[in-house]
Each structure stands twice: as C-alpha cells, then as structure tokens.
Amino acid sequence: MKKLLFIGALALLWGGNALAQKSETDTDALFIKKIHDQALSDGRCYEWLSDLCRVAPGRLAGSPAAAAAVDYTRFVLDTLGLSKVWLQECKVPYWVRGDKEQVRIVNSKKMGSVDLRCLALGNSIGTGPQGLTAEVIEVRSLNEVDSLGRKGVEGKIVFYNRPMDPRLTNTFAAYGGAVDQRGAGAARAGKYGAVGILVRSMTNRIDTIPHTGAMSYTPDVKPIPAIAISTADAELLSSILKEETARVYMRSTSRMLPEQITHNVIGEIRGSEFPDEIILVGGHLDSWDVAGGAHDDGAGCVHAMDVLRVLQRVGYQPKRTLRCVLFANEENGLVGGRTYAKVSNEKGEFHLAAIESDRGGFTPRGFTVDAEETVFADKFKQISAWLPLLEAYGLYIRKGGSGADIGPLKSQKGVLIGFEPDSQRYFDFHHTPIDNMDGVNKRELELGTATIASLVYLLDKYGIK
Amino acid sequence: MKKLLFIGALALLWGGNALAQKSETDTDALFIKKIHDQALSDGRCYEWLSDLCRVAPGRLAGSPAAAAAVDYTRFVLDTLGLSKVWLQECKVPYWVRGDKEQVRIVNSKKMGSVDLRCLALGNSIGTGPQGLTAEVIEVRSLNEVDSLGRKGVEGKIVFYNRPMDPRLTNTFAAYGGAVDQRGAGAARAGKYGAVGILVRSMTNRIDTIPHTGAMSYTPDVKPIPAIAISTADAELLSSILKEETARVYMRSTSRMLPEQITHNVIGEIRGSEFPDEIILVGGHLDSWDVAGGAHDDGAGCVHAMDVLRVLQRVGYQPKRTLRCVLFANEENGLVGGRTYAKVSNEKGEFHLAAIESDRGGFTPRGFTVDAEETVFADKFKQISAWLPLLEAYGLYIRKGGSGADIGPLKSQKGVLIGFEPDSQRYFDFHHTPIDNMDGVNKRELELGTATIASLVYLLDKYGIK
Secondary structure: OHHHHHHHHHHHHHHHHHHHHHHHHHHHHHHHHHHHHHHHHHOOHHHHHHHHHHHOOOOOOOOHHHHHHHHHHHHHHHOOOOOEEEEEEEEEEEEEOOOOOEEEEEEEOOOEEEEEOEEEOEOOOOOOOOOEEEEEEEEOOHHHHHHHHHHHHOOOEEEEOOOOOOOOOOHHHHHHOOOHHHHHHHHHHHHOOOOEEEEEOOOOOOOOOOOOOEOOOOOOOOOOOEEEEOHHHHHHHHHHHOOOOOEEEEEOOOEEEEEEEEEEEEEEEOOOOEEEEEEEEEEEOOOOOOOOOHHHHHHHHHHHHHHHHHHHHOOOOOOEEEEEEEEOOOOOOOHHHHHHHHHHHHOOOEEEEEEEOOOOOOOEEEEEEEEOHHHHHHHHHHHHOOHHHHHOOOOEEEEOOOOOOOHHHHHHOOEEEEEEEOOOOHHHHOOOOOOOHHHOOHHHHHHHHHHHHHHHHHHHHHOOO | OHHHHHHHHHHHHHHHHHHHHHHHHHHHHHHHHHHHHHHHHHOOHHHHHHHHHHHOOOOOOOOHHHHHHHHHHHHHHHHOOOOEEEEEEEEEEEEEOOOOOEEEEEEEOOOEEEEEOEEEOEOOOOOOOOOEEEEEEEEOOHHHHHHHHHHHHOOOEEEEOOOOOOOOOOHHHHHHOOOHHHHHHHHHHHHOOOOEEEEEOOOOOOOOOOOOOEOOOOOOOOOOOEEEEOHHHHHHHHHHHOOOOOEEEEEOOOEEEEEEEEEEEEEEEOOOOEEEEEEEEEEEOOOOOOOOOHHHHHHHHHHHHHHHHHHHHOOOOOOEEEEEEEEOOOOOOOHHHHHHHHHHHHOOOEEEEEEEOOOOOOOEEEEEEEEOHHHHHHHHHHHHOOHHHHHOOOOEEEEOOOOOOOHHHHHHOOEEEEEEEOOOOHHHHOOOOOOOHHHOOHHHHHHHHHHHHHHHHHHHHHOOO
C-alpha cells in the first residue's frame, strides 16, 4: 500500500512536471509566433538590404565600397539603441579585378573566333597587359592533371570542366564536390608548367553568367592566371574540343594591392543575468566586386541586425549578451572571423553559441549544429529538444557545419550553428553580377530573421549547459 | 523457463520482422533516391513547361490557346509509350477580356488624374463601351458593405482594400482570408446598388502588378463590373481617399461568350496486378489569359506528365494503374474536375489515391492529405507511416485540403492529396502577366516531380487499405 502511495505520489509529481513543461512549451510557442508576426509585418531586413546593395555594391574587402558598407551598417546599428556598437580593425588582402577580362576561342574551324563570358577568379594574378594565347586542354579533375603531367600540360591552358552533380539535393554538397577546381586548379596546373587555367562556373544552371570566387596559390609553384567562364560557354568550348584542338586568348589585369584596413562591425545588447555568456548572430559584410552582394552575404548581415531589432520590438529582455557581428572579410582571406576570434580569446570571452547566416536569403529550412568534439553530443541533444517548436515552421535541426566566420570560435567550446535556407536557387546568384535585390523575395528574407530570432530566444532563455 | 523461451522466441520473431521491415525501408529509400537522381539529372518537366508557355500562353478554358495546350500535352503523352492516351470532352464557360481595361482616378486635388494598373476579374461583365464614372468608397470587408447599406453604397464604386495578412506563414491561408472580396465583392456591392467594384490584388507584395482571378454573381443581384488594381495603386487610391472624396473612371469590355468544347487530357500506365485501383496525378491545363501560366498551373501539368516518365525511366512496373490527368477548366468553373469525376463514377472506377499539384513549381515542402470523413483517420495513418522516407528530403505529411480538380472524387473514398511546394513566392506570380518561365527555377520544378513520383511509388507498391 505504501508502495502504491509512493507510485501515486510519483505519478502526480511527473504529471505536474509534464504539465509545467507543457505550459512552458506553450509560452515558447506563443513567443515564437510573436517573433514571426513582428518579422513578417514590421521587419526591416529587406529595406536595409536594399540600402546596403545600393550604397555599397561590390564591397570586396579593402575596397572603398567595403568602407561604405562599414559606415552604413554601423549607422543602422547606432539607430537601434543597443548597449554598445563598435568597429574592430582588420588588416585584409585587397585584390582588384582591373580591366574587363577577356577569354576568346581563336580561329576555331567550327565556330571562328568566339568571346566567352568570363570573370577572373579572386586573388588571381593577371596575364600581363598583352594577354596570352595557348592551346586548351580539357580536364575533369585535379587528379587528371597529375596523370597528364608535364608532358600533357606544359605551355597549355588547362580547362577544368567537371560540373556540379545535379543529383545532390543540397546544392552546397554539389558545390563542395566541384570547387576544388576553382580553389586549387591553378596551383595544380602551374606545377606542370601550364600557362593559365579556365574554370567552369560553379552552378547547376546552364546559362551565360560567369561566377567568380576565391582561388589560391601554393608557395612552391609559380602563379598562373585563372579565369572562370559561364557554364554555357564551358559546354561550347568542350563541344569544340571534341572535334578539334583549340587555342584560347585570355587577358586579365587583376592583381593584389597592398593590404588595407577595414572593420568588423559589432553591436550588442548586454545580458541582464549572464552578460558573460555571449550569443552571436553574424554574417559577412564583404561581397565579390561584381554585384550588390544581396544573397552573399548582405542577407546574412541584415538577418543578424534585424534579429536584435525584432527581439527588442517584441519586448524581449535578454539574460545573456546578444551580439551582432558583421565580419569584414570572408570571401578572400577569412581575416574578419580570425581577427574576431583572436580578440575574443585574448579577452577571455565565452560564446555560448554563434549562429551564422551565409547561405542566402531564401526560405528557411533549418539549422546545422557543430561543436568541439568532446562537447558536441551533449550540446546537440540540448538543442534538439527544441525541435518540436521549430518543426511547426517546417524547420529541422541537423548535425553539420556552421559558418566560415564563426568556425575559429570552436575552441571556446560553445555551440556553432549554421542557418540553412533552401539551397536550390543559391548557386544561380552566388559570386555573379546578378546577385542583386531583384533576386530576393521579401518574405523569404524576413522568415530568415524570424527563424534565427526564434532560436536566439530559446538559446538565451534556457542557455546551453 | 518455458516462459523465458517463449519470450526469447517472440523477441527473435520481432527482431526478424524488424529486420525484414528495415531492409524493405532501405530498398524504398534507395528507390526514392533513384527517382530523385533521374528527375534531377534527366527530367523533362522544365523543357515541357517552356514549350507549354510558348505554344499556349494565356490558355483560359474555351480559348484557342487552351486548344493548343490540349494538342501539345497530348502530343507529349503520345511520345511516352503509355498504355493509353485520350481526351475527355468538357463543355466550358468562355470568358474574354476584350479591350485593355482602364481604371483612372479623375481630377484628384492631390494627384490630378492617375491611371491605375488593373485587370478585369474573370467572369466579370464589362462597363459598356463608354465606361462609367462614380465616387469611390473604400471598404475592408463584405460585412462593411452590409453595414453601409444602400444609403452608403448606391451609385458608387466600392473599393475592397483588405490586404492579405502578412503574419500567416503559409501564404495560401492569407489568400483564403482575403479572396472573398474578389469572389463575392461584386454581388455584395451590387445588392445595395453599387455601379462597379475595384479590388486590391491578392498578393503580399506591394508592387505595380495587377492580379486577375475568378469572381461570380448571384442570381438575385444585377451584375456590376469588377476590376482588380495593383497593391501599389490600391495604397495610392487609399491615401487619396483619406484626404478627399475621389471619383474613378472604369472601363472594361470583358464578357461571356457561348460555351465551348475543350478537353481533359489523360494518359495512363495500366497496372499489372490491380489495374482497377487508380492512382491519379494531375494539374490543370487552363490558365488565366494574361501570361504563360508557368506556376499556375503549367507546373502541375508537367509534374504529372514527368512523374509517369520518371517512373518509367527508372524501370518501375506499377501494380496499379497510374493515370496523369490534365484538367481542362479549374480557373473559372471547375468543369474539368467535375466532368472527370462524373465519367469516373459512371464507369464505376475507384481512385485509390489522387494527387494534385496546383501550388506552383517551387521547392517541395510536403503533402496535405484529405479523405471522406469515415475513412480519413485510417488512411492518414497508413500514409503517415511513410513519413521517415520523405523526411529525409525535408518533407512533411499533414492533414489538409488536396486540390480543386480532384475534390469531386472524394465520394469514391480513396485518399486525396495536395502537393505543397514552398508558398512564399506563389502570390508574386499568381494570375498575373509575370507568371512566365523566368519565374521558374529548374531544380525546384524537378524536385516537385521527384517528390510526387516518390509518393506514387509508395502508394503503388503498398496500396492503401
């Protein structure tokens, strides 16, 4: 009988806990609805993104446009009544494109001479003002260049033409599977005496829009120039090469200038109970030099800023410190994120969580979670407990990478989170001249703000042990 | 001991079942991957949709363009080597827009005369060739018209200006909450002697693009003309009305012509084991008269056609009959769906399942499931059991409506399923002159084919009891 009573008491206790938990879940669901209502009916991210793309298009790190972007976003943060807004100095590489680059198939038997739509790759050296002309050889991989060796490659232009795999439903996976050609293709071809490289643009679309992006050299190999051509032009060149040997003229005057000073832009609302536990929301302020940088990564910047504003507008008082960070240099150097982490470590700060939005302003699909190996399982479990609240909005929580700028914070053993919008359209715009406001849907962008703000609310309210 | 042995045997049995089930799930997962690979690397839906928008734009039921759409899609189905392809006659209403319609604010003190961007609503009568001019009164609802009564409304143009609610994350819910103004606004205003109505376009965007769509009259009320104006123009008119009374000139020569004969287009692969159990995949072939009808509902048509083709290409032999139905008249009459159901019932057919795609060619989010009340719970449970296979692709299965064209099949007590793509951009295009191919992303469209084909595979393989 005593035992039964004990079990009865236990059941009541459980029941009570379950009820309390349920009511807390209801409170959270209501608050998350409130956040969504605010973001969708009175968000500012779309307006800010329009402004940013207009006042600071082509804001590659080190450029005057990047300085304009620092000014504009600092100005916006200053209007929000945060606890503190400041700039953090970063010394960044400064690459310039120079003249409009040229890639021309010369005197093909089939087609005559054909100009290809092209963009020099970021960090690439130029060809010299006269340009260069050489026979083109098409390859599908870095390994294929190794197999061809000096005999097959010397004196030639190597044309990397392995497409992104259309079967991968997440386009970032397809990008990851192809981008070694862009990043390391010049170093590999240069090793065997190639005089330049052409790279098929990183997109699943067949279109006439070239995609730029970062490449790098290795210290042991003489640099050679690298230019991307559009996928339609890559298909054309490939079809010509199936029938004849072809020579290509390429010209670019791109080059590195001396390092420049620019800034990470930071604003924070100081936490009322645990101010030393920082929850960071960030994006990167720099873009490539050829467009507004709307999706990459203006969207992430305005997400980060509007998350703070939306939480303010719904009257939320954070217990922890909420910090918006706009990183100065992601595209060609990662100096913004590295500088931020260095300063943070020197100050002995602790980032309980860092969320990066750097996958565009599309409809939210969920979050990917990362952390230092020894703490990952536990932290992932805690975050996953909130899934029911997010699933109501069609969102998932998965293991996965977070963001290039917040990666250096991993050693602080907080949790790193990547915001994942739908990926299908991202590589239509990524690193192209068409990454402008007309490719952004206002509601999709605003839903991003709401989604990230909802997770920040949960992180702040419950913490992560 | 015997008991322990028994439990042991039971455990083995369970374990065996679980293993068998697991291996079947793995087989299904692999097959669904195969379907996705096929749709994403060798789909035809995008090419077919380009063709359909080019050869039969503005294919409102009864129009010559609708006949061209019947010809084109029948031609495509004929190339697929199906068991049977046929046309089903439908007698449809035939409404024509007539001259470019006009809505003009006349001699406003603030703005002078201003032409508004407008489209007559489908089924509306015209104003007569001279047009009409009257004072405008703005309302937010049908009820407000009732409150104003004859005294407030007689002789005036009633301007319905309640926006779609931006806080609703599913835009179809917001549409459902506003579209009564378009559908029933003229009948309500006409009841109290109004001479015409203007309706704010059905979209969350503030832009200059008018949205047409169906309206209807009631037999007891004298018809009055109805024209939609763009949201930007609705905001302008509203701002003028806050400061002064305003008069508007409206002119339209739209009218109903005699009914026409057109056709549902149908193709099927006959089932090898249960040919009398039909699984239907459909969309509607008609569109409004002002654009290509890419998202509404060319996308649904090419989804339906490519689902059959993709399943063929991966070598799937259906046990049940898979039928693609392109309905002739959804937009202004629903004759296509009603005719199809009537003939089907007369033949004593049974649709085990019917899936409609009529929410655009955007990234798939999931399915909504409906069925006759007495059988719903059981069927929903069976379909929900497949959720893990679909969740891997970020898809949900929820209770909800299916599609206007398949709705009349409900009495056959099969399961009715709506395909739900992401809804954020749909009402940027819906019923507008910009619903063309340039608003369609190839991968998003192809993922729709893959998603629907995956569910058809499961429905066919396992059936629904």
